[in-house]
Amino acid sequence: MRTQVFDMKRLGLYIVLALAAAGSTGCSKFLEKEPDNRAKLNSPEKVALLLATAYPKGSYIPFMELSTDNVNERSSGGTPNVTMDPYNFVDVRDNNEDSPEFYWNSCYTAIAAANEALEAIELAPEADKRKYSASKGEALVARAYAHFMLVNVFSKFYNEASFANDPGIPYVTKPEKVVIEQYERGTVKETYEKIEKDLLEGLPLLKDESYTVPQYHFTRNAAYAFAARFYLFQKKYDDVLYYTQQFIGADVTTKLRPWNSTYLTYTRLELYANYQKATEPANLLLAETQSTWPRYVYSSRHSFDLTTVPLIQYVPIIGKRWSFLFQAYGNDQVYIPKINEYFVRASVNADYGDVYFMTPLFTMEEALFNRAEAMIYKGNYNGALDLINKYLSTRVYLYSASTDVLTQQDIVDFFGNNKMQENLIELLLAYKQSEFVHEGLRWFDILRYDIPVTHYFVNGSRKTLEAGSNRRVFQIPQSATLSGIELNPR
Secondary structure (H helix, E strand, O other): OOOOOOOHHHOOOOOOHHHHHHHOOOOHHHHOOOOOOOOOOOOHHHHHHHHHHOOOOEOOHHHHHOOOOOOEEOOOOEOOHHHHHHHOOOOOOOOOOOOHHHHHHHHHHHHHHHHHHHHHHHHOOHHHHHHHHHHHHHHHHHHHHHHHHHHHHHOOOOOOOOOOOOEOOOOOOOOOOOOOOOOOOOEHHHHHHHHHHHHHHHHHHOOHHHOOOHHHOOOHHHHHHHHHHHHHHOOOHHHHHHHHHOOOOOOHHHHOOOOOOHHHHOOHHHHHHHHOOOOOOOEEEEEEEEOOHHHHHHHEOEEOEHHHHHHHOEOOOOOOEEOOOOEEEOOOEEEOOOOOOEEEEOOOOOOOEEEEEEEEEEEHHHHHHHHHHHHHHOOOHHHHHHHHHHHHOOOEOOOOOOOOOOOHHHHHHHHOOOOHHHHHHHHHHHHHHHHOOOOOOHHHHHHHOOOOEEEEOOOOOEEEEOOOOHHHOOOOOHHHHHHOOOOOOO
16 A cells, blocks of 8 residues: 655645756756746636645544544454554554544645645736636635644634634645745634635635536535534534525435435445445535545444444434444444445556545535534524434434424433433434444534543453543644644643
């Protein structure tokens, strides 16, 4: 398996790298000639093409998912550092794909592409500026997204009581012009403010019709879903409701994955093929990510297993089965066939290469959950239950509209009290956990609600990641200290 490792010194150098190489020859005449392999961003088409690389090509899923309560230690399987270390709540010792360091670098590489595009747009003739409008919108929203993921992985989670002092992450807005640029982390508050500025400036400029395959880019709906997550993390529920209202309508069930209908007819391979397709309406934004996670899901010693099967088998309160199709592999290896790999050979005749999969960065299901959560906190329990019931109508096996519709009384009877807000949130988080098994999103809910996580080992021991632990913040790469970035406390 080949690996691809970046560090902070390469954030913005991939376009001007040919110039640097030429400079090392010491030939002034050669320096006066632009290298043939140096792309000039002098047209809207070239800028748009560059923005295809403004999305992180690394995966956050492995180290986030393996830190959650979705996983367990199996009796057998591989134990690479990238799966074993997150399960043990220790800093990952590798920097190859699936590690926090690889994800850090892939985010900043994406940011570098966005910044190069924005600089090219800024330098374009005034008469041509409007031709770049859609690309400017995509660059700004993509830059906001990469920084948003970075701050929520490598900084303390958003907390108004401390975010003005909690270290954030470097917010990079210009292409690098030197080999080792120096950066400051700023604060979480400052990082969020800059994310919001880029997001709100870029979103109105997006034009879905400018994309050949919209699901591979920030469309309006994908950006609305991003905004909903962004404001949910800040508990700004009116904003969540506003942005989800832009694309979640009465017909939302037709845009959810048809788990208890069409998906039930699929074979394992067909489900693999369709779950991450651009033609699946539930997928609002997809990104190609280099990752061995498709193999780790079923082959790693630390992953989903028989003890966690109830998460994807039984529907709380309803009392029926989920329609999630899962496979058994070996004695205690269980997985849902939705993380599909594709293998890219290093060359036509090579027997080695890289593993990739398409990651759903934003989905209609997550947007529905975010809207329902905002409704709960705004006291609109009937509205939230209506969304939850629409979701269940696509998930419950042998669903019946006459017997499987949740009511407030069902909630009271199940929990044995009238704490409707608290109970609905607990139920919502449980459904959401089941929905996103293997996909890493449970980690964000663990951070948002300070949920302790206990991992169990086959030898009978256990480890708990307590609420407030410094280990809830993934470590910044050691290489970043070259750019003046301090590491997270341990």
